[in-house]
Amino acid sequence: MLVVALVVLALYWPIMYLVNIPAAQRALDTGAALPCKTAFECASQLRSPVLPSPQQLWDGFLSLMFPLNSPNAIPLNAAVTALETLVGLLLAAAVGLFFAVGMVASRAFERALLPWIVASQTVPIIAIAPMLVVVLGQYGVQGWLPKAIIAAYIAFFPITIGVAKGLQSPDPLALDLFRTYNASPWQTYLRLRLPASVPYLFTALKVAMTAALIGAIVAEISTISFQGIGKMLAENSRASDVVAMWVIMFASAALGILLVAAVGWLERLLTPWRQAQVAPRSKAPPARQEVRA
Amino acid sequence: MVFPNGTVALKEANLEVAPGEFISLIGPSGCGKTTLLRLLADLIKPTAGTIYIGGKTPEEARKARAYGYVFQAPTLMEWRTVLANVMLPLEIMGFPPAERKARAERMLELVGLERFARHYPWQLSGGMQQRVSIARALAFDPHLLFMDEPFGALDEITRENLNLELLRLWRETGKTVIFVTHSIPEAVFLSTRIVVMTPRPGKIEAIIPVDLPQPRSFETRELPEFFRLATEVREALRRGHGYEVAE
Numbered sequence: 155m156l157v158v159a160l161v162v163l164a165l166y167w168p169i170m171y172l173v174n175i176p177a178a179q180r181a182l183d184t185g186a187a188l189p190c191k192t193a194f195e196c197a198s199q200l201r202s203p204v205l206p207s208p209q210q211l212w213d214g215f216l217s218l219m220f221p222l223n224s225p226n227a228i229p230l231n232a233a234v235t236a237l238e239t240l241v242g243l244l245l246a247a248a249v250g251l252f253f254a255v256g257m258v259a260s261r262a263f264e265r266a267l268l269p270w271i272v273a274s275q276t277v278p279i280i281a282i283a284p285m286l287v288v289v290l291g292q293y294g295v296q297g298w299l300p301k302a303i304i305a306a307y308i309a310f311f312p313i314t315i316g317v318a319k320g321l322q323s324p325d326p327l328a329l330d331l332f333r334t335y336n337a338s339p340w341q342t343y344l345r346l347r348l349p350a351s352v353p354y355l356f357t358a359l360k361v362a363m364t365a366a367l368i369g370a371i372v373a374e375i376s377t378i379s380f381q382g383i384g385k386m387l388a389e390n391s392r393a394s395d396v397v398a399m400w401v402i403m404f405a406s407a408a409l410g411i412l413l414v415a416a417v418g419w420l421e422r423l424l425t426p427w428r429q430a431q432v433a434p435r436s437k438a439p440p441a442r443q444e445v446r447a
Numbered sequence: 448m449v450f451p452n453g454t455v456a457l458k459e460a461n462l463e464v465a466p467g468e469f470i471s472l473i474g475p476s477g478c479g480k481t482t483l484l485r486l487l488a489d490l491i492k493p494t495a496g497t498i499y500i501g502g503k504t505p506e507e508a509r510k511a512r513a514y515g516y517v518f519q520a521p522t523l524m525e526w527r528t529v530l531a532n533v534m535l536p537l538e539i540m541g542f543p544p545a546e547r548k549a550r551a552e553r554m555l556e557l558v559g560l561e562r563f564a565r566h567y568p569w570q571l572s573g574g575m576q577q578r579v580s581i582a583r584a585l586a587f588d589p590h591l592l593f594m595d596e597p598f599g600a601l602d603e604i605t606r607e608n609l610n611l612e613l614l615r616l617w618r619e620t621g622k623t624v625i626f627v628t629h630s631i632p633e634a635v636f637l638s639t640r641i642v643v644m645t646p647r648p649g650k651i652e653a654i655i656p657v658d659l660p661q662p663r664s665f666e667t668r669e670l671p672e673f674f675r676l677a678t679e680v681r682e683a684l685r686r687g688h689g690y691e692v693a694e
Contacts, residue, residue, distance in 0.1 A: 325520070325522060327518045327519070327520055327522045328522045328524075330490050330516075330518070331516065331518065331522050332539070333490060333509070334488055334490070334509060334514070334515075334516040335512065335535075335536050335539045335540065336509055336510050336512060336539075337539045341539050345524075345535065345538070345539065346524070349524065349526045350526075352526070425526070427525055427526050427527075427567045427569070428525075
């Protein structure tokens with residue numbers, strides 16, 4: 155991870171100069187009052203750079219991070235977006251689980267519903283978000299909740315598919331085994347199908363988490379918002395603050411990494427049996443020391 | 448037994464088993480030995496004929512939890528520890544929690560795995576996993592034990608050790624065992640009677656009593672009687688075209 159960051163940084167400088175020098179040259183040609191003399195010097199100080207210089211990004215980062223509790227700073231807005239994403243993911247998990255159980259239980263349910271579920275995912279979220287907000291507004295649902303619902307709208311799909319796959323994952327022999335115990339369908343669900351689907355659930359949750367984050371941000375952008383990463387993006391876009399846009403973009407990427415990592419952490423906590431399977435450590439006791447000469 | 452697609456899996460199978468016997472079903476792939484075992488266990492229904500297990504139909508026997516079944520693969524639940532795997536049938540059958548644990552621990556002792564109670568299945572070798580599966584099948588103390596090529600996937604050395612261990616379990620618990628195998632030495636070594644089955648359509652070719660002295664040991668495999676019985680099984684298989692003979 156660190157190596158990748160270093161490589162990106164090493165490539166970033168030359169590319170930044172390459173794309174900014176023509177813009178800097180044009181700015182110099184207009185004769186504007188600039189604090190720099192040569193195009194090379196100006197390239198890292200443009201007000202609307204093609205690519206902001208690392209120094210500009212750092213300055214932008216500092217001005218957008220502090221004060222921590224400012225309604226215009228990243229921390230508070232990121233927290234709001236994270237809340238919308240997490241609530242959205244929980245809603246999506248509930249809906250996804252329901253659909254998955256239904257689809258595994260009944261072929262008819264699957265055939266009736268799956269095309270509609272797929273269709274729901276091909277509608278551009280940016281088109282459906284404002285309409286959903288209008289509809290929900292009719293019933294007094296306002297603020298962050300509609301964004302969470304929109305996040306859930308795109309996050310439930312991977313969860314549905316993942317969990318349905320997981321519920322069908324038990325070996326036929328394991329199902330036979332439960333039959334020899336004369337286990338009830340409910341017992342088979344609780345003790346075989348559900349636990350078997352847990353690893354699939356977590357894989358789906360990771361995919362769904364990124365989808366939910368994008369859903370929440372897009373919902374914030376495309377509806378009236380007073381808080382959130384999306385609201386910051388929309389504001390700074392209107393103000394043509396390129397540097398701020400870049401900083402917010404990196405911040406939302408960091409938020410995504412954090413949220414997906416949280417799912418991974420929860421997974422390790424709840425599936426202890428899979429730890430070393432993924433990364434086998436030596437399970438044999440250390441070889442006995444040979445003391446004879 | 449005829450499958451819906453018309454395949455006759457099993458045609459003639461008349462067999463009576465007394466309590467405490469160790470019966471092996473032997474034959475090549477496709478002779479219906481697994482089908483016969485699945486019929487006994489009510490995992491599939493016969494198209495004709497009758498089966499009684501202690502006076503009950505297979506379905507009644509299954510519902511009365513009269514048998515334990517050991518599959519070709521250990522089919523352990525990877526999210527459960529070894530102990531919790533052995534407790535699984537007891538949970539489903541509604542044993543009180545304290546008894547579940549006590550029974551499961553006793554079963555693990557019986558198969559010599561008490562030190563591995565807290566391990567997860569992936570931490571065990573294939574042979575150990577299959578022993579857990581046997582402990583699990585015995586946990587609720589059924590009279591009958593159905594075993595479908597339980598050692599088929601194991602190496603010869605592990606298999607011979609587990610054969611001995613299985614015989615010890617059989618002696619100590621007094622269960623009736625129906626054991627499916629395609630290994631002639633395994634069948635001769637374990638059984639009190641061997642049922643030789645042949646394919647197309649599946650039928651019972653011969654029933655061979657095995658009167659090797661009990662308890663059996665590694666030396667049993669070296670007795671002349673052992674070789675005579677192995678030859679008898681082999682010839683019965685050949686009579687029923689149990690071998691793929693090159694012509």
